[in-house]
Amino acid sequence: MALTRNTKAQEEVLKLMQETPHTLTVDEICEKIPLQVNKTTVYRMLERFVAAGKVHFITSSDGKAHYALCTSCKHQHTLHNHIHFQCTACGTVDCLPDKVEIPVLPGYQMKETQFLIIGICTKCAAVGKE
């Protein structure tokens, strides 16, 4: 029974992520999926998706992880080179199509990259929020 429920929850989380144009935190996922799932379960599920290369995350300025589906992982999965934009007015964190070139750092072992720009998103800028 537990397995079925977990499978259903996984499907709901992936569906929500596919339908959402921006990243989602564990709290937002728990609020939005039509199933009662505790945060720890969702967090573990996302960790498995990250390990499997399905999902990546960006840590925002408040220290929260914001998750998004991986669409194209051309580099090594954990070395994402697209930029994320965090809006200080609405709090949304978007995956942008813009990419940065990951530098070659001789002698350093890169395990993960996160690129975050903080500012005002296009929607908020359009209505004069700052």
Ligand SMILES: [Zn+2]
């Ligand atoms: Zn990825």
Ligand SMILES: [Zn+2]
């Ligand atoms: Zn905004």
Ligand SMILES: [Zn+2]
């Ligand atoms: Zn992203």
